[in-house]
Amino acid sequence: MSVRELLPTASPRAARRELWALARAHRGLALLTVVALVGAAAIGLVVPPLLGRLIDIVIDGGDSGELTAPAVLLAAAALAQGLLTGAGGALTARLGETILAVLRERVVERALSIPVAQLERAGTGDLLSRVSGDVAVVSQAVTLVFPAIARAGLTVGLTVVGLVVLDWRLALAALLAAPIQVLGLRWYLRSVVPIYRREREVQGERTQQLLDTVSGAATSRAFGLGDAREEHVRASSQEAVDVAMLGVAKVKRFLHALNGAELLGLSAVLVTGFALVDADAITVGTATAGALYFHRAFDPIGELLMFFDDLQEATTALARLIGVASIDPPAEPERPAIAGDGSVAVDAVHHGYVDGHPVLHGVDLRIGDGERVALIGTTGAGKTTLAKLIAGIHPPTRGDVRIGGARLEDLGPAGARRTVNLVTQEVHVFAGRLADDLRLARPDADDDALWAALERVDADGWVRSLPDGLQTIVGEGGHRLTPTQSQHLALARLVLRDPPVVLLDEATAEAGSAGARLLEDAAERALAGRTALVVAHRLTQAAAADRIVVLDAGRVVEQGAHDELLARGGSYARLWGAWSASRISAPADGRRRASSRPR
Amino acid sequence: MSDARDAGRVAPSDPQRAGAQLLRTVVGAERRRVAGAAAGSIVHQACEALVPVMIGVVIDRAVAPGDGGALALWLVVLAALFVVLTVAYRVQLGVGMLAREQSEHALRMRLTRRILDPAGIVAGGPLAPADTVGSAGALVNVAGSDARETAQGIQGVVVAIGAVAALTISAVALLTISLPLGLLILLGTPPVVIALALIARPLERRSAVQQARAAEAASVASDLVRGIRVLKGIGAEPAAAARYRRASQTAKRATLRAAVSDNVLEGANVVIGGAFLALVAYVGGRLALDGSITIGDLVAAVGLTQFLLGPLQRIGWALGLLAQARGSAGRAATVLAVPPAVHGGTAALPATAAGAxxxxxxxxxxxxxxxxxxxxxxxxxxxxxxxxxxxxxxxxxxxxxxxxxxxxxxxxxxxxxxxxxxxxxxxxxxxxxxxxxxxxxxxxxxxxxxxxxxxxxxxxxxxxxxxxxxxxxxxxxxxxxxxxxxxxxxxxxxxxxxxxxxxxxxxxxxxxxxxxxxxxxxxxxxxxxxxxxxxxxxxxxxxxxxxxxxxxxxxxxxxxxxxxxxxxxxxxxxxxxxxxxxxxxxxx
CATH class of the missing domain: 3.40.50.300 (P-loop containing nucleotide triphosphate hydrolases)
Structure with a gap:
């Protein structure tokens, strides 16, 4: 298991500050919510004194008609408390869900803006468990936990007030329970919070293992790796069990403290009541009301303290969400530069992912507006790295990349997104309607525009043959597309996106040799009229380009048109030799052949 | 061979039933721990029910007559009750959680083994080959969260058993105190429960819609994150964020609608419970005035009525948990029952092979x-x-x-x-x-x-x-x-x-x-x-x-x-x- 560099998690203080800022935006709603919740809890307070009054009437041997008034008041209190409880709950949910929606939307937005390098170090599993698992935990907290805590907290707080009003000495007796509860809770928070944090991390690791196992299931079967994969899942799942049980062990100790506090408080109230009744300071009814007050608070106190469990879990999840939400989005320059045209200039670019392991050593490259350049070289020569630097996915360690005369940093993220796009061999079909997948590239495109893009890359045929055409549900849980179709879709997105500069990094390789041809044709049509840098292994694709750049060990060693390079007899000529030798009768002029190829 | 294949294709006709069956198997496999936890839950609930009775006894025997000796005696009994209560709770929690965690783990491993089975997963259908683009997430969800939610059914069973025990014990205590009062509460409780259930049913449907919407938003988010490199390649991050925002807003609207329903139920709970308490207090008061019951009995009856609302709500909660567990178990059962892609034989592998x-x-x-x-x-x-x-x-x-x-x-x-x-x-x-x-x-x-x-x-x-x-x-x-x-x-x-x-x-x-x-x-x-x-x-x-x-x-x-x-x-x-x-x- 590799060591991951997890994404940031907000400190408790930062999380509180952020939450406060979010809540402040809805001050009116928050105030109304508090009023309803306090009102509901306050009305609940009249119940024990009314019951006490009833008992006193009985002890005094009063008339049965006297019982009517407290009983009616009890029923009225129930009605009012019910109304306010309902309103308070609904308002709490509205407040919480409104804030949560803002937060989760920001989390996803920031998650999508995380630099690829950072994402690769953290693992997609970490991000996945935040946008799905943590959001679910916080939602649950907002709709269930938070309202319950608010209600219970207010009930407990106001019970103390009620006891004070009833008789301050009874209140004092009840408060004997408080030190145990406070100390217990502090101990619990100190020892359990880290366990919850750990639990969520372990669960993220487990999700990662499951993802790896499920997506590699075919390979596992072929190579008989099932047992090893199963062992990985077992280890991570077992660790999740162990961490959870560690948490349970702490909770058990905490429970004893709670029950102890209940016993102590109740006994104290009863003894005090006994003494006060003995001294004729209060009636039996008042003593009873005091005991009932305290007993009524059992459940809310237990709920409050036990919900701290969920609250802590939610707080941990929230800290992880806010950690992602607080990642600064890549800053837009104040006055973004505009790319003059689609030309690309790479000046003295050095780059390495690990210190001491440079991948590119001072690469210079010029691509004219509308020019098609093929980038070739042995694997590991740095072709993908160069493409990523031009696409702005990584900033170069040293040197400049300019598009249309403007430095990438000056274009700003938004400008760079509009100007230069990269399609690699990694495919993903976004779940949902096929039309919605395409509209990720251009949200305002109408169906005609979508069809036009599909026709442009020659994908309209198979899309029309899908069960519901453009409306077919594709991706996860929907109609399955082949890898070739998925990459075809990627090229259609590119056409819709319509950037002046395009980088294709082996975009056609993964489809297999037969599919690769289809995709090469599609790519050629998608690239028409754009500046393009194509990382290619199939030299026919290279030969069709305006210019070929040969990269070797991080340096440009040759560049020029196909014929020039062949004539020069350098490394390209050697590569071409190896390629055409294996293709025996392939004509020497690959370029003419490739461009005159029938569609 | 083709017979075997046809037999293999008999998928569970009804995922609901398959889910219930799997859930039973999961609970059954942990029956000793479940029984232990349920026993703990029963004892714990019984003790909780006895606390208001004890308050009544103390008021009746010690506070009202001013008997110090009785006070000391009953406080010792109260302390003993709390010791039993807390130990029982410890058993319920420790054993119950272990059962839940273990069965979650066991089910997850069973699903993992099925996914990795050399015989593979038959093509087609929603859970088809893991090697096709896009199906991995669904399987990960089943082995991840559905395994968890199925195992939570154990918690549902334990809590439901404890709540039923609490109701039974309260009923017995009330009948012992006073036959009319006990009957009032026992006959009054079913209508209260039925009324709450009637209110709850349409609300549960709304809540199911809300859950579906929330799940949709969550799966949009996971899907976008899985395709993040593709999104970044074409600079579609803002469009993707906008798509999630729409899903999130839909989920929010559904949540708010469900929250209104939930809170109507919550409010109704309070009103019905409070009205019931008022009725018991009034009737109990008249009985006490008649001298049919003592003051302590009245206090205990009122305390028990307050206490009763807890188990009643817990039964509803446990049933909800079980319904959710059944749904998740249904999805897990579907994966477990997916026919194998191929049917192997039993021929022996030769020690060495030339490879013709x-x-x-x-x-x-x-x-x-x-x-x-x-x-x-x-x-x-x-x-x-x-x-x-x-x-x-x-x-x-x-x-x-x-x-x-x-x-x-x-x-x-x-x-x-x-x-x-x-x-x-x-x-x-x-x-x-x-x-x-x-x-x-x-x-x-x-x-x-x-x-x-x-x-x-x-x-x-x-x-x-x-x-x-x-x-x-x-x-x-x-x-x-x-x-x-x-x-x-x-x-x-x-x-x-x-x-x-x-x-x-x-x-x-x-x-x-x-x-x-x-x-x-x-x-x-x-x-x-x-x-x-x-x-x-x-x-x-x-x-x-x-x-x-x-x-x-x-x-x-x-x-x-x-x-x-x-x-x-x-x-x-x-x-x-x-x-x-x-x-x-x-x-x-």
Missing amino acids: LSVRGLSLGHGNGVSFEAAAGEQLGIVAPDPSDAARLLDLLARRRDPDAGGFAVDGIDVPALPVADAHRLLLVADHHADLFEGSVEQNLTAAVSNEDRLSAARRRAVLAASGADEAVAALPDGAATTVGERGARLSGGQRQRIALARALAADPPVLVLHDPTTAVDAATEARIADGVTALRHDRTTIVVATSPALLATCERVLLLEDGRIAEVGRHEELADASPRYREAVLR
């Missing part, structure tokens, strides 16, 4: 079927201009699909008659899309090498050189110790492909089928790999399914596969000269 492959009338779904032989140690090329022909042939050879007609044998042993896992050891198909696993290059390389015949240093060097992986490894920061990242994402496509090839060569099967093993490497490397593989496997049978001339040129014979049959046979040069169709397929 014989394919007879193997149907590719059209045409007359494919028949060919590869002698032991031969290197045979297969060119399939139609990629679906190649895919079907590879699916058959890799035992991802049972043959409809015809068969194939190695050294005369019918491969489909072998257990599926053994078949791979005799005939290994190295797919074009080969996944690497997180870990070091070295771990990936030796993953398929069994412990008995560990990769010797010389063999390791030979394998690395033949696959061109030596150069790839040399270019990595930590050499073979470099971690490859999830699914090999930290490597370039060419590095991944060569390490996957090295892994297949290291496994050293008697028959190795390579599919397009060099699409992501440059021409010079490809030529080196072609020679390297030929030399390394000179005494082993190797089938190369590809259209790369470099690879085909080193094959002793090449077959042209067209229209579901073998159309041409010959050496690469011969076919390139004589067959226009071959030229069109290969030399472009």
Whole structure:
């Protein structure tokens, strides 16, 4: 298991500050919510004194008609408390869900803006468990936990007030329970919070293992790796069990403290009541009301303290969400530069992912507006790295990349997104309607525009043959597309996106040799009229380009048109030799052949 | 064979029922711990119910008469009650949670084993092959969260048992105190429960809609994150964020509607509970005035009525938990019941194999079927201009699909008659899309090498050189110790492909089928790999399914596969000269 560099998690203080800022935006709603919740809890307070009054009437041997008034008041209190409880709950949910929606939307937005390098170090599993698992935990907290805590907290707080009003000495007796509860809770928070944090991390690791196992299931079967994969899942799942049980062990100790506090408080109230009744300071009814007050608070106190469990879990999840939400989005320059045209200039670019392991050593490259350049070289020569630097996915360690005369940093993220796009061999079909997948590239495109893009890359045929055409549900849980179709879709997105500069990094390789041809044709049509840098292994694709750049060990060693390079007899000529030798009768002029190829 | 397949296709007709059945199995497997936790829950609830009774007793026997001795005595009894209460709670929690966690783990492992089963998962349907784009997430969700929610059913069972016990004990206590008061509460409770259930039912439906919407928003988010590199490539992050925002707003509206319903229920709970309390207090008060019951009895009755609301609500909560568990168990059961893609036999694997492959009338779904032989140690090329022909042939050879007609044998042993896992050891198909696993290059390389015949240093060097992986490894920061990242994402496509090839060569099967093993490497490397593989496997049978001339040129014979049959046979040069169709397929 590799060591991951997890994404940031907000400190408790930062999380509180952020939450406060979010809540402040809805001050009116928050105030109304508090009023309803306090009102509901306050009305609940009249119940024990009314019951006490009833008992006193009985002890005094009063008339049965006297019982009517407290009983009616009890029923009225129930009605009012019910109304306010309902309103308070609904308002709490509205407040919480409104804030949560803002937060989760920001989390996803920031998650999508995380630099690829950072994402690769953290693992997609970490991000996945935040946008799905943590959001679910916080939602649950907002709709269930938070309202319950608010209600219970207010009930407990106001019970103390009620006891004070009833008789301050009874209140004092009840408060004997408080030190145990406070100390217990502090101990619990100190020892359990880290366990919850750990639990969520372990669960993220487990999700990662499951993802790896499920997506590699075919390979596992072929190579008989099932047992090893199963062992990985077992280890991570077992660790999740162990961490959870560690948490349970702490909770058990905490429970004893709670029950102890209940016993102590109740006994104290009863003894005090006994003494006060003995001294004729209060009636039996008042003593009873005091005991009932305290007993009524059992459940809310237990709920409050036990919900701290969920609250802590939610707080941990929230800290992880806010950690992602607080990642600064890549800053837009104040006055973004505009790319003059689609030309690309790479000046003295050095780059390495690990210190001491440079991948590119001072690469210079010029691509004219509308020019098609093929980038070739042995694997590991740095072709993908160069493409990523031009696409702005990584900033170069040293040197400049300019598009249309403007430095990438000056274009700003938004400008760079509009100007230069990269399609690699990694495919993903976004779940949902096929039309919605395409509209990720251009949200305002109408169906005609979508069809036009599909026709442009020659994908309209198979899309029309899908069960519901453009409306077919594709991706996860929907109609399955082949890898070739998925990459075809990627090229259609590119056409819709319509950037002046395009980088294709082996975009056609993964489809297999037969599919690769289809995709090469599609790519050629998608690239028409754009500046393009194509990382290619199939030299026919290279030969069709305006210019070929040969990269070797991080340096440009040759560049020029196909014929020039062949004539020069350098490394390209050697590569071409190896390629055409294996293709025996392939004509020497690959370029003419490739461009005159029938569609 | 076809009988077995038909039997295998009998999927659970009703996921609801299959879910309930699986849930029973899950709970049943932990029945001792569940019973222990339920016992703890019963005792705990009984003690909780007795606390208000004890308050009544203390008021009645000690406070009202002013009897100090009685106060001391009953406080000791109260303390003893709390000791039992807290120990019982400890048992319920500890044993119950262990049961839940263990069964969650056990179910997850069962699902993982099913997913990894050599027999595979039948194509089609929502849970189909994990090797198709887009289905991984659904399976991960089932093995992840559905396993968890199914196991939560255990909590539902324990809590429900405890709540029923609490109700029973309260009822007995109330009947003992006063028959009319007890009857009032016992006969009054069912209408209260029914009223609450009637209010709750439509609300639960709304809440289900809300859950579905929330799940939708969550799956949109996960899907976008999974495709994040693709999104970033075309600069579609803002559009993706906007799409999530729409899903999130839909979820928010559904949540708010459900919250209104939930809170109507919550409010109704308070009103009904409070009104009930008022009624009991009034009737109890009159009975106490009559002298039919004591003050202590009245206090206990009122306390019990307050207490009763708790178990009543918990029963509802537990039923909700069980319904959710049943739904999740239904999805888990569907995965467990997915028919296998292939049905293996029980034939024994030979100790050694020369590797003579014989394919007879193997149907590719059209045409007359494919028949060919590869002698032991031969290197045979297969060119399939139609990629679906190649895919079907590879699916058959890799035992991802049972043959409809015809068969194939190695050294005369019918491969489909072998257990599926053994078949791979005799005939290994190295797919074009080969996944690497997180870990070091070295771990990936030796993953398929069994412990008995560990990769010797010389063999390791030979394998690395033949696959061109030596150069790839040399270019990595930590050499073979470099971690490859999830699914090999930290490597370039060419590095991944060569390490996957090295892994297949290291496994050293008697028959190795390579599919397009060099699409992501440059021409010079490809030529080196072609020679390297030929030399390394000179005494082993190797089938190369590809259209790369470099690879085909080193094959002793090449077959042209067209229209579901073998159309041409010959050496690469011969076919390139004589067959226009071959030229069109290969030399472009």
